[in-house]
Amino acid sequence: MSRMKALLAFTLSLSIMAVLPGCAPMDSGGSQPKDVIPAGYTYHPKPRPEIVSPEAAKKDLATLLTSSKNPGIKYYGQPGLNTTANEDALKAFIQGKSGPITFWYNAQNELLFMAFSGSSALDDRIEVHPRILFFYADLLDQPIVVEKTTEWPAWGRHVVGKSLEGLVRPYKIHFPGLISFVFQDLPEAQRFADDLFVIQQALQKKHDERLALFQAKAAQYRGMKVKPPVSEEQRKYIVQANALNQQRDYAGAIDVYSKAMDVDPVSYPEAYFNMALLSAQMQRFKPAIAYMKQYLLLAPDAKDARGGQDKIYEWELMAPKK
Numbered sequence: 001m002s003r004m005k006a007l008l009a010f011t012l013s014l015s016i017m018a019v020l021p022g023c024a025p026m027d028s029g030g031s032q033p034k035d036v037i038p039a040g041y042t043y044h045p046k047p048r049p050e051i052v053s054p055e056a057a058k059k060d061l062a063t064l065l066t067s068s069k070n071p072g073i074k075y076y077g078q079p080g081l082n083t084t085a086n087e088d089a090l091k092a093f094i095q096g097k098s099g100p101i102t103f104w105y106n107a108q109n110e111l112l113f114m115a116f117s118g119s120s121a122l123d124d125r126i127e128v129h130p131r132i133l134f135f136y137a138d139l140l141d142q143p144i145v146v147e148k149t150t151e152w153p154a155w156g157r158h159v160v161g162k163s164l165e166g167l168v169r170p171y172k173i174h175f176p177g178l179i180s181f182v183f184q185d186l187p188e189a190q191r192f193a194d195d196l197f198v199i200q201q202a203l204q205k206k207h208d209e210r211l212a213l214f215q216a217k218a219a220q221y222r223g224m225k226v227k228p229p230v231s232e233e234q235r236k237y238i239v240q241a242n243a244l245n246q247q248r249d250y251a252g253a254i255d256v257y258s259k260a261m262d263v264d265p266v267s268y269p270e271a272y273f274n275m276a277l278l279s280a281q282m283q284r285f286k287p288a289i290a291y292m293k294q295y296l297l298l299a300p301d302a303k304d305a306r307g308g309q310d311k312i313y314e315w316e317l318m319a320p321k322k
Helices: 054-065 084-093 186-222 232-246 250-263 270-281 285-298 305-318
Strands: 010-014 023-026 072-075 101-105 111-115 125-129 132-135 146-148 156-159 171-175 179-183
Touching: 054 186, 084 101, 111 179, 146 186, 171 186, 179 186, 186 285, 232 250, 232 270, 250 270, 270 285, 270 305, 285 305
Parallel strands: none
Antiparallel strands: 010 101, 023 156, 072 111, 072 179, 101 111, 125 132, 146 171, 171 179
16 A cells, blocks of 8 residues: 555644534645656755845745735644644644634544634744744744645545645744744745845844944943943833733733843843743744853852743753754
8 A cells, every 4th residue: 555545644724713514525636736846855945146135034934924815823832732743732822813724633543733714924933923923033044945745635525616635735844842834835835935034134143233232332331330221111021021021922922021131131030040041932932042151141149040041941851963
């Protein structure tokens, strides 16, 4: 029996409020990609002449995310949800997502990807759902590769009259521990990867420049006998960030803490400590490590400095490997 026939996969097409009735079997022959590119093929992104800036790349990402061939998603921030046994919990996790949603599983009852529309390319992240976020900052030090996989189902169920051929997506861009984007066609996958590459390169340059500036300011701060006070504007942001944290809006809290640090990057070191913990809560361990290192640069003798360094060791173990 061939590998394709050995796989057993199915989809559950649904809206969040109710499962749609009227399912019928899909011809297994319709699922297999018709191109001749072999499994294991890889593509490494490169700049495209028409994408000259990160802003242009984000605009192109937005177009891809809203097209008829928008990528499928597998999210690893809640890994326990990626099996059929926990499908109800997955539905609850993405509660509020509008439009039809399709789940594809393999023969081992593991989620291959979710297919739905409505994802957005924002200034600092791709937002699939308010709970499913991919921050561009997580591209730092990450390889971006398109790979052709054999992870397509051989059989499925679908709403009568609706073709599922467009939901078969063998081309994957995978970020370990974070998210995978999967595509039906290679050109869309390559274009998506190229856009991410442009954003990554600009972010890396900006990150290096800001880190050098921060290290200089941190050294100056440590030498001050009288530390600069927190301004009223910063206090407003800090109070708002704490409120968002209480509401479990961790991404929102980080955004507002960042605004406080834009006012003065050294006057409230605790913001970096808090952003580190919030990032770890979102399974974003590399940013968590970076924020904690910033805190320790400003406050190496703080009472919780030892605990902060220990958290770095813990997160280094949990951070996705390249």
